[in-house]
Amino acid sequence: MLATEASAQMYAKRLTELAAALGFDGWLINIEVKLDVQFIDNLKEFVNHLTKTMHAAVPGSLVIWYDAITVEGDLDWQNKLNEYNKPFFDVCDGLFANYTWKEKYPEDSAAVAGNRKYDVYMGIDVFGRNTYGGGQWTTNVALDLLKKVDISTAIFAPGWQLCSWWGLVEESWGILGSYPKLLPFYSDFDQGHGYQVSVEGLQVSSDPWNNISCQSFQPMLKYTRDRVQLQAFTDFKDEPYSGGNCLMVKGTLQQNIIFSEQLFNGGLAMEDGSVHLFYSVRKNVFTFVRADANSAVGLSLDLSSRNKQGTSILVAEDIATFTRKKQNHKYGSYVKAVKVEPHAPENQDWVVYKATVQSSTDYSLTGINLVCTLKIAGKISREPEDDSISETNANGSSSYQASLGHISVRNTDANTKFPSAESWVTEGKHISWSNSSNASKLVSLKISWKLKTSDQPSFRKYNIYVEKSTADPNVKASRSYLGVASVNAFYVSGLDVPSEVTDLNFIIQACALDGSWQELDKCSKFLLVPVHSDV
Template identity: 45%
Template sequence: MFRFLFQSVLSLLPAYISRETLTTLRKLLNSILFPFHFLIFMAQPQPQPQIQLQSHDPPPFNPLQPSVPISYPIKTLKDLASRAYFDSFHYPFNKSTVSLQNAAFELPNRPRILVCHDMQGGYVDDKWVQGGSNADAYAIWHWYLMDVFVYFSHNLVTLPPPCWTNTAHRHGVKVLGTFILEWDEGRTIANELLSTKESAHLYAERLAELVSALGFDGWLLNMEIELDVKQIPNMKEFISHLTQTMHSLVQGSLVIWYDSVTIDGDLQWQNQLNEKNKPFFDICDGIFVNYTWEENYPKLSAAVARDRKYDVYMGIDVFGRNTYGGGKWNTNVALDLLRKDDVSAAIFAPGWVYETKQPPDFETAQNRWWSLVEKSWGILQKYQKALPFYTNFDQGRGFHISIEGRQVSNASWNNISSQSFQPFLGFNDDPNSDTVQVLVDFKEASYSGGANLTFKGTLESDAQFTARLFEGELLSGDSPVHVSYSVKSKENSLLGLIMEFSSPTEGRKLVPITAEGTDQFLGKFSHIIVLDQVQNASGWSILEGEIEMNGYTITGIRAICYRPDPVDLAHGPAQYFAMLGHVTVKTAGQSSYFPPSSSWLVKGEYIKWTSGSEGSKILSIKISWGLLVRIFLHFPKYNVYVEKLAGKTFLNRSGRQETTYEYLGAAYVQAFYVSNLTVPSGVDSLKFIIQACDDTGSIQKLDDSPFFQLDV
């Protein structure tokens, strides 16, 4: 009882004390309690037979049975060796479908930032592959400030949910899972893992296979156990074989060692790269140094690493557990030192902002905290590097979903896979210093997805306000560049874009792109592009046109807020309000093509009917689809609808058949699981419609989309 109580307390301490202290406490606890444990056990009365009460707990999770798709870890070596994960119903849903661009395969030759995500044991809101219902779910959107993202939990094999891989890859960031051995159970697992050279190779190959199949980029190896020194050769075999197998299977893959067990088998965190852990560093792609280092350790580690100093990632614990500088709102203290000493950084648990509910709200606190990183290290990622470029400012959560300005759902939701390119918005500690505030807004109407970029504040008649949106390296080539964007604004509030072009011979040019009120730009810019403007049914203005800047590179996109010329603001406050719904930049030749419905095969599987109330039925079904002929077409997203068809035909006032499509969700693989769909009495059949979306933001017309029809 006492042992269980103490261990329960210890299990809560990692959020407050360092790993080294926790390990010392555990050893002390075991040494104190062991002599008493046997006596306490013998003194306990024998248990008497008891009446078993009926349990209402849900049945244990069975990965072979159809259910709402989730992400989950592998918890035993047996399951890893047997490849049981690939037999799971959930496996096909967990594949990442966004690949790294070629430019992101090799890590840059500079100091880098690795971000290790550790939150509440992992697999929280992000475990729901098709999305959850928590609009306040945790998310990261400062991808331009990191190079590598690690998904961490305390399970044996932590597989990153595909939502993280999809959005990180979209932004040029690599994603690693975690393989961890810890505590007494970890030592037992190590005995099997390292029993022979062949066993070490087997498990290394199983881990590499998972990376290749699921589409992420490698592993963080965290061996926080003591080993017999005789096991070290096979540990090195495991690391080396995993690294080599990964490199042969997955281009640009990484294996990073965590500073824990030493080459002597002792669990002694070195907090630097030295002779105790360098043999492991030498046979993989880098080391994540424990976060309780001292001021001179980064410089010492760089000297040991020599020409691989950027592969040394010095740990920083954002919770501040014995970390240099104290973490939290002083995380930049450690970052400043690492930048000066020219080594890489590993930021552990930036979700501290979310978990500790930093004021005034998550969005503001998150933007403020990451601004410390940007001020210390600057921008690390510029995206995108190839056309087309498309963003709808979606952060992967919200309170509604719109498609081309029409709201299709008013339910709260979260799905990080839906994140489009995130803007490089600056953070201002004094919001009153800017006349116009810029924010990603989830409450106001969106043109696409669940958010828009809102500009609101005050702006005088002759004033202009600009805001950085993106920094990129987009080569426009020799053909015209097609630009389109959507705006919804209040009277006298105009919103345009400024494209920044660069050329080795012609230098830098800023080109405003807008539809009206351009007289005030004359004399300030050498080029002004006036776009065509169309109003859609939902009140959004769609602006589009072409720019000929042959041989230039698009290096930035800014927003510009201004007034029409002339405008009279004498009789009221100069209130400004405008929303930017999406931005698309592509070459004139990058037109959208959607194969007709007849080109697709759509099927339904795992069909399950149950009875509902008032004569209704409840349906669960897996819908999957694919092109009948293999052609090189990739659609990053599919919207899924259902049309409930009744025997009687309902006509609207125009005498046409009334068609109502119910939005079910978005799929990022070619499958979607419909769970517990209510089918009212009187419905004769269900038509499940799969609407393809391409990488320019265009969507297939619903009437032309593939579908699966099911009789009720």
């Protein structure tokens, strides 16, 4: 790769092509080997050419150099920006400094970087391996110092204790992100992994999966370490509305209390007119009357005016339940939510609600909150099954359980208009067949698609299905979910094709920015006829 300047540029170009094709945000270059000093100039050219070509091919992309090898070819972590790694920093977008820095190193790095000090990311190892401050539950020690020096940070392994650890970051650096900032806004709380996949309340796969590109905007759930009786958390166990998980609120709640949990810290300037809010709530689908039969759930929108006067609008199906509570004075107005007819009649587990809120340019949306209360007083009539929450407690609180599937905020309540199936060009490449057992064959291929017109709308992602048809007209084609793509391409690997299958129809289902999916019978398709001869 580094034999010549031309070879260094060629490899950089290949990485850029790969990033553009697969939707990468950039590259982190970490070379942890000793290198002969004669190759250093070509290494710098590789980093330089990769940065330039990435910026041209993927606007907004970043190429970050990891602090490992030096300009002398030594594998010698500097733990800061200095003369031994600055030549690489000068030709890319930033430096990820190794984790074992000392107290003065951030200040030294900022001085060397000059007006590019925010491009220096001081590493923090959350596991705590020789990292400043000790990491883990004292990660905020390093964060506080970096905030004081006014320099950036790169946090390694933040999933070490994902449920609660991010609270340390928030305490040190404040709110990490404000969203929504523009409309439409959508979140199904998907963390990019799970044990099943659902689309608009219907399970399409029961297989475990992991795909970080599927992550949605994450709610700001606070981990309270059992200090409260009611807790909101991410639920992977029950069937979600969309993706691999939903939000669940579970515990006990006193009858006159309205529980509120902030989900998103907004930063959206409102416009004159209407804003349309859609959200999904799981039905009470249990045989016995359970806690969730008495659990009312809604959303509240926090609004702030230009003179910093605030108000809050509560949105719920059962407004009367909330207005009877002692805390109802905290809401300036109430908007009733109505049910939306599901696209799929067989969806019996989730209910989608919509509400229209009047907006004004005088206000900004500063927060979206989950709001919970009990519908009725008294004990639950039946004993719950399994591990569900029990009846009224001695302190006057009752069981509560509710699930929230998604939130969508739009400036229109009209259905998303998707391009017709005829508007797309689909293509299959690198098709290869191989023999399998039991007279079946295996097929692998790359499917790509694009709109015929140049003004292609933006889509969040695409679900890919396959329908296997046989020669028997009385047998309905079987449909299977294959996976999801965040770019206009999908790779099928080793798909089993029984001998009786005559057609493979690959369905490409687009998902709009507001979270709505195109109906499957109106989606674009790619037809593949199996090869029946020996391969």
